Amino acid sequence: MSRGVGVSLQDVWIKFGDFVAVREANVDIQGGAFFSFLGPSGCGKTTILRSVSGFLDPSQGKIIIGGNDMAGIGPNKRPTALIFQNLALFPLMKVWENIAFSLEVKGVGTAARRKRADELLDMIALTGQGDKLPSELSGGQKQRVAIARALCAEPDVLLLDEPLSALDLKLRQHMRTELREIQQRVGITFIYITHDQSEALTMSDHVAVMKAGVIDQISDGQTIYDDPSTPFVASFVGENNVFRGKVKSIDGDKALISTNRSGDLLSRIPLSAKGTLGVGDDAMMFIRPEALSIAKDDAAANNHVTALVLNEEFEGQTFNVFLEGDGGKEMKMSLVNQGKARESAKGSSLTLEYAPDQAIVLPAGELASE
Amino acid sequence: MNISAAFKRFFNRNGLGLGSFLLIAVGFWLIVLIILPQLSMLDFSFRHHLPPPEMGGPKDTYTLEHYKYLALGAQGADQSYNVVDLGVFVRTLVAAFFVTIFDLLLCYPLAYYLGQASGSGYTRILVLFLIIPYWVNEILRAFAFRIIFGDSGVINELLLAMGLVDNPVDFIRDNVALYSGLGYAYILLMIFPMYNVIESLDRNQIEAARDMGAPWWRIHWRIVIPYAKPGISSGCTMVFMLSAGALAAPQILGGPSSLWFTQIIYQWFNQGGNWPRGAAYAIVLLSVCILIVLSAMRLFKVRMGDIGK
Numbered sequence: 001m002s003r004g005v006g007v008s009l010q011d012v013w014i015k016f017g018d019f020v021a022v023r024e025a026n027v028d029i030q031g032g033a034f035f036s037f038l039g040p041s042g043c044g045k046t047t048i049l050r051s052v053s054g055f056l057d058p059s060q061g062k063i064i065i066g067g068n069d070m071a072g073i074g075p076n077k078r079p080t081a082l083i084f085q086n087l088a089l090f091p092l093m094k095v096w097e098n099i100a101f102s103l104e105v106k107g108v109g110t111a112a113r114r115k116r117a118d119e120l121l122d123m124i125a126l127t128g129q130g131d132k133l134p135s136e137l138s139g140g141q142k143q144r145v146a147i148a149r150a151l152c153a154e155p156d157v158l159l160l161d162e163p164l165s166a167l168d169l170k171l172r173q174h175m176r177t178e179l180r181e182i183q184q185r186v187g188i189t190f191i192y193i194t195h196d197q198s199e200a201l202t203m204s205d206h207v208a209v210m211k212a213g214v215i216d217q218i219s220d221g222q223t224i225y226d227d228p229s230t231p232f233v234a235s236f237v238g239e240n241n242v243f244r245g246k247v248k249s250i251d252g253d254k255a256l257i258s259t260n261r262s263g264d265l266l267s268r269i270p271l272s273a274k275g276t277l278g279v280g281d282d283a284m285m286f287i288r289p290e291a292l293s294i295a296k297d298d299a300a301a302n303n304h305v306t307a308l309v310l311n312e313e314f315e316g317q318t319f320n321v322f323l324e325g326d327g328g329k330e331m332k333m334s335l336v337n338q339g340k341a342r343e344s345a346k347g348s349s350l351t352l353e354y355a356p357d358q359a360i361v362l363p364a365g366e367l368a369s370e
Numbered sequence: 371m372n373i374s375a376a377f378k379r380f381f382n383r384n385g386l387g388l389g390s391f392l393l394i395a396v397g398f399w400l401i402v403l404i405i406l407p408q409l410s411m412l413d414f415s416f417r418h419h420l421p422p423p424e425m426g427g428p429k430d431t432y433t434l435e436h437y438k439y440l441a442l443g444a445q446g447a448d449q450s451y452n453v454v455d456l457g458v459f460v461r462t463l464v465a466a467f468f469v470t471i472f473d474l475l476l477c478y479p480l481a482y483y484l485g486q487a488s489g490s491g492y493t494r495i496l497v498l499f500l501i502i503p504y505w506v507n508e509i510l511r512a513f514a515f516r517i518i519f520g521d522s523g524v525i526n527e528l529l530l531a532m533g534l535v536d537n538p539v540d541f542i543r544d545n546v547a548l549y550s551g552l553g554y555a556y557i558l559l560m561i562f563p564m565y566n567v568i569e570s571l572d573r574n575q576i577e578a579a580r581d582m583g584a585p586w587w588r589i590h591w592r593i594v595i596p597y598a599k600p601g602i603s604s605g606c607t608m609v610f611m612l613s614a615g616a617l618a619a620p621q622i623l624g625g626p627s628s629l630w631f632t633q634i635i636y637q638w639f640n641q642g643g644n645w646p647r648g649a650a651y652a653i654v655l656l657s658v659c660i661l662i663v664l665s666a667m668r669l670f671k672v673r674m675g676d677i678g679k
Contacts, residue, residue, distance in 0.1 A: 053581060076583045088574035092596045102582040104592075153582050 004032030004189040005066035005079065005156035007052060012061035014047050021047040023213045025061070029191065029206070034183050036192040036200040039210030040236070040368065045193045048210075049159050052191065053082045066156055081155035085162045087146040089134040095145055096121070096130030102153035120148040123182075140171045147182065157189045164199065176202055197237045201225065209233045211366070217272075227360065229272035234286045234360070236368035241292070241331045243285040244364065247277055255361050256302060257285045261327035266302040267359040282364035287354050289320070289334040295353035303359075305352045307331055312346060323350070415650035436650035455634060455651075462631035463658065465545075466614035469552045473609050474602065476553070477560040481601075482594065484561070485568030486576065500558060512551055512622040519547035519623075543625040551623045552613050559612065560605040567601030568594065600676035607663050614659050631655055 007029040014022040022044045029035045037045040050056040052063055054075035063070045070078060081102075089098050096117035097104070103113045114130075121130050124144035126137075134142055143163060150158055160179075164172045180203045183190045194200050200207045201221040208218040209232070217229040228234035235242065245259035253269050255277060267285045269277060277283060295304055307323035314337075321333045333352060381389040416432045424430065440459075443452035484493050503511070518524045519541035526538040541547045571594065579589045595602070620630030635655065638648035667674070 055577060055581075075577070075581045076585065080581070082578070082581045084574045084578060086572065086574055088572060088578040090575060090579075090593060093592075101579065101584070101592075105583045105585075105588060149582075 004030075004187055006031040007035075007066075007157055007189060007191065008064045009048070009052075010062040010064065012048075012051065012058045012063065014044070014051055014056065015059040021213055022051075022058075025215055027208060027215065027218060029189060031066075031189055032187050033205045034180065034190045034192065034203055036194060036204040036207045037210055038194055038197055038200040038207050038237070040195055042212075043210040044213040045195075045210050046161055049082070049161055049191065049193050052157070053080050053159050054078045079156035080159055081150035081153045081157075082159040083146050083150050083161065083163045085165060087142055087163065089142060089146060089149070091134055093134075094130065095126070095132050095134060095137065098134060098145060099130075099149045099152050101149065116152060117148075120152055124148045139167055140175065143167065143175060144178075147179070151182075151186060155188065157191060158183075160190065160192045162193055162195070164194075165196070172199075179203060201237070209237060211236070211368070227270040227272065228286070228362070229270070231284045231286075231362050231365040231367050234284075234362065239289050239332060240286040241289065242367065243287070243329075245283055245285065247279050247281050247283050247361070250277065250279060254356060255283070257283055257361055259285065261329045262305050262325050263300075264302050265305070265359070266356040267361040268357050270360045270362070273360075273362050276363055277361065283361050284364050284367075285359055285361045287359045289332040290318075291354045291358035292331070292333040292352045293335065293354070295351040298351045301353070303353055303356050305331070305354075306349065307352060308349050309346050323352070411649045412653060414646050415653050417646045419644045419646050436647045437654070439647065440651060440654060455631075458629045458634055459631045459655070459658075461628075462614055462655075463662070465549065465552075465630075466610050469549060469556075469613045470606050470610040472549070472553050473556060473560040474606060477557060477564060477605070478598075478602070481561050481564035481598075482568055482590075485565050486571065486573065486594075500561065504558060508555065508618050509622070511555070512619050515547055515551045515554070516542070516623055519550070540625075542623065543627070545625050545628050548620060548623040548625070548628065551619045552616060555616070555619060556609040556612055559608040563604040563608075564598055564601040567598045571597050599670070599672060603667060603670065603672040603676065606666070610663065611659055614655065 007027075009025045009027040012022060012025040013020065025048060027035075037048060039045045047056065051058050052065070052070075054070065054073060054077075057071070065079060075082075090101070093101070096114060099120050100108075100113035100117040103116060108116075117130055118127075121127055124147065126141060126144060126148075129137070129141070134145065137145065146163065164175050164179075167175060176199060179190075179192075183203075192200070192203065201224070204221060206218060206220055207224050209216045209224060209228075211230075211232045217224060217233045219227075219229075224233060224237055228237060231242070234240050243257065243259040243262055243265060245257045245265075248256045248258040248264060250256075250269070253274070254266055255269050256264055256266055258264050265285060292305075298304075298306075305325055307325040307329075309321055310324050311322040313320040313322070317337055319335045319337055321335065323331045323333060325331055331352075380393075383389075384392060415436055416434070418429060418431065418433055418435065420427075420429060440452055440455055443449060443455075484496060506514075520526070521538040521540070523541075525541070526535075529535045529539065539546075575593055575597075576589055579593050584592070615632055616630070617632045617636060620628070620633055624630060624633075631651070632655070635648050635651045638644045638651060642648070
């Protein structure tokens with residue numbers, strides 16, 4: 001799996017005047033990995049991508065590709081290829097000329113260029129469409145042409161700036177699978193920028209979650225989802241019910257949280273928070289909607305929450321139940337649709353339970369705004 | 371679609387008031403201000419040069435004598451072609467061509483910079499700097515050029531002071547002043563069409579090309595220039611037509627030995643009082659210019675519709 005070329009950012013800062021767009025980024029991307037930067041718009045992820053591709057110099061720190069410091073090396077000399085958000089296909093060139101542009105730059109003859117373009121057109125399932133203009137293709141086809149154009153340059157690292165954001169849902173899901181397949185076939189390093197967490201989770205080997213110029217967590221998708229290291233990551237990636245409160249007691253990797261409105265609840269302390277949480281600290285506890293279920297008995301317990309059903313939403317494979325706990329605390333529970341008659345109903349009062357292992361507690365911090 | 375349906379649709383879309391205004395204004399502009407005067411010029415060019423009492427009389431017939439004169443010269447002259455007038459004609463066109471190329475080379479980088487490289491506030495100031503000189507009257511500008519290019523003008527003074535020349539350079543006689551004046555006069559007409567087009571070029575395309583290893587000249591050759599072609603051809607057309615048809619600048623800045631074809635036309639109309647001959651000369655200039663522009667458009671594969679962009 002280490003065929004590709006690794007990329008690392010070492011203490012990278014990028015400033016525009018007084019504004020710090022990227023703060024102290026340290027990232028090690030393994031060769032041949034599919035790596036994503038995930039974050040809301042304006043968090044600096046595109047800035048990082050532009051600095052890797054060479055359009056932007058970091059104010060401080062080093063960008064290393066394949067062991068070589070990239071300082072002072074322009075975008076046309078770096079072993080990277082960038083796929084733009086709007087694809088930036090050349091509208092006046094035919095599709096095959098677009099794909100083979102990097103070869104034209106290298107001075108490759110027309111026949112050889114055409115041959116290579118046709119090979120790539122086969123790969124992206126657009127055989128025989130080389131003589132069209134980009135404007136004659138559909139959105140998904142343009143997408144694939146942009147990928148082929150970038151791959152034609154035989155880059156060591158492919159950089160993708162939210163290339164799927166303009167596509168409709170079905171096509172986007174299809175292109176996700178396709179991108180992943182292409183990446184595994186060519187074996188080069190992909191660095192992918194997105195604000196869509198499911199894109200990042202489904203495709204990537206590793207994800208870096210960013211907030212306002214700072215990388216909060218770098219990990220594989222499942223760790224990001226199950227063991228978020230900050231309240232921001234917990235609330236940005238996937239949905240979460242947040243309970244604010246104070247740490248009442250700690251016992252090994254479990255903590256009892258005295259929540260503001262829902263009583264005392266037991267939670268797991270994830271690795272990242274171990275040692276940083278003390279008794280009496282402000283804390284935030286997170287329970288995923290799918291970790292909640294309807295309790296077998298109504299007895300009070302430190303993994304039970306009582307709530308009133310406000311609304312229900314049928315989503316096919318799941319029921320989403322919107323509830324109101326004590327003191328107006330809003331919660332969401334997702335139940336797998338098992339085809340049975342629904343157990344909950346609007347207006348009824350329920351006792352919910354969860355496995356304390358599936359709840360996590362972190363030091364209080366900033367949440368992702370909706 | 372027949373014409374009455376087209377009219378009905380036009381009025382339905384624009385309303386009666388606006389619709390008739392558009393129709394009358396465009397019709398007036400096209401017919402009264404362009405087509406009719408040119409037709410009467412065309413008519414003039416085929417008539418004999420007669421004193422007023424004989425106009426409309428039996429001698430007033432159609433003739434090709436003025437066109438023949440431009441081509442062959444006066445009857446009985448010692449040369450078989452009108453070497454002087456044809457020479458001036460060709461020289462005018464060649465000079466207009468070079469003025470166009472010069473303006474193109476000068477303005478393309480500027481238009482590119484204005485359209486792509488810079489931020490908004492800065493651009494506006496630059497554009498203002500380009501426009502303000504055009505508030506100055508054309509004649510005044512030409513005389514100003516004559517002064518700075520003169521024997522004791524700023525440029526000669528500077529060259530003398532720097533010791534680069536021993537005697538003042540005669541910029542007027544060498545036509546340097548004329549070409550500079552003409553080039554300067556039409557810079558805006560070259561910049562703005564190009565600027566408009568280049569401004570709408572997606573920056574990402576330039577970056578994409580750069581990312582794929584293209585050096586700057588290839589980016590311009592393959593991405594920017596093809597995209598800017600409508601603007602380039604529109605600018606070139608205007609500069610060429612206007613330089614070939616310029617009168618004030620050649621009159622004021624031209625050297626004693628250099629005659630512009632428009633000056634000959636002017637002489638026939640005014641000093642010579644021979645309107646039919648002047649009209650014939652003007653028609654020839656106009657037709658040849660149009661022909662050159664059309665062939666250039668065909669050569670560079672520009673469509674008429676692109677010019678309007």
